[in-house]
Amino acid sequence: MKRTRVKICGITRLEDAQSAIDAGADALGFVFYSPSPRYIKPERAAEIIQQLPPFISTVGLFVNEAAEEVDRIRKLTQIDLLQFHGDETSVFCEQFNQAWIKALRVRDQGSLQQSLAEFESARAVLLDSYRPGVPGGTGETFNWDLIPSDYSRPIILAGGLTPDNISDAVRQLQPYGVDVSGGVEASKGIKDPIKIHAFIRGANP
Numbered sequence: 001m002k003r004t005r006v007k008i009c010g011i012t013r014l015e016d017a018q019s020a021i022d023a024g025a026d027a028l029g030f031v032f033y034s035p036s037p038r039y040i041k042p043e044r045a046a047e048i049i050q051q052l053p054p055f056i057s058t059v060g061l062f063v064n065e066a067a068e069e070v071d072r073i074r075k076l077t078q079i080d081l082l083q084f085h086g087d088e089t090s091v092f093c094e095q096f097n098q099a100w101i102k103a104l105r106v107r108d109q110g111s112l113q114q115s116l117a118e119f120e121s122a123r124a125v126l127l128d129s130y131r132p133g134v135p136g137g138t139g140e141t142f143n144w145d146l147i148p149s150d151y152s153r154p155i156i157l158a159g160g161l162t163p164d165n166i167s168d169a170v171r172q173l174q175p176y177g178v179d180v181s182g183g184v185e186a187s188k189g190i191k192d193p194i195k196i197h198a199f200i201r202g203a204n205p
């Protein structure tokens with residue numbers, strides 16, 4: 001079986017970034033969405049990113065942010081990848097001339113198929129749970145049976161993943177990557193190194 005890439009999202013502290021890297025994370029996510037309990041000021045994210053070792057991808061998460069602000073933050077932080085987690089269109093996502101991934105909140109097969117077709121130019125799609133009025137970080141899983149088995153582009157599975165369910169998820173779906181936030185926290189915005197270790201071990205059993 002291929003190795004499953006792991007992104008640890010919602011990094012707010014250098015020590016949490018370090019724990020994730022020590023445990024073998026491939027990518028770190030920074031939430032630039034101010035209502036989130038995992039929000040990090042772009043200036044602080046830039047300081048953390050500057051101190052990271054090489055070969056770790058950094059991902060900036062945006063929710064319906066103005067294009068000018070996305071552009072300012074991506075330049076300030078030197079982030080590697082943009083993650084759009086709101087209602088952005090593919091035209092919006094493409095304008096930055098930078099690699100991006102699109103989060104799709106899975107409701108039903110029909111709307112998912114439509115979104116997968118719309119975001120073909122994304123480096124990957126991230127599939128997350130749907131809860132009305134909440135853009136992400138719900139801590140809830142969704143019905144994985146809705147994921148089309150014949151989709152050939154990279155899928156990043158998210159939504160309610162934890163050290164307890166990650167092995168089953170990977171075995172069942174064999175996604176390109178997995179993304180976790182709440183499932184490896186000690187409290188909102190603060191990561192738990194033991195949970196991170198267990199999660200990454202479980203992603204590649």
Ligand SMILES: O=C(O)c1ccccc1N[C@@H]1O[C@H](COP(=O)(O)O)[C@@H](O)[C@H]1O
Pocket residue numbers: 009010029031033036037038061063085126128135136137138139140158159160161179180181182183
């Ligand atoms: O983490 C947040 O607060 C958040 C806010 C707004 C949009 C997305 C957010 N997080 C992303 O949601 C998924 C699933 O998170 P969880 O593992 O269920 O807690 C993940 O991609 C987070 O990065």
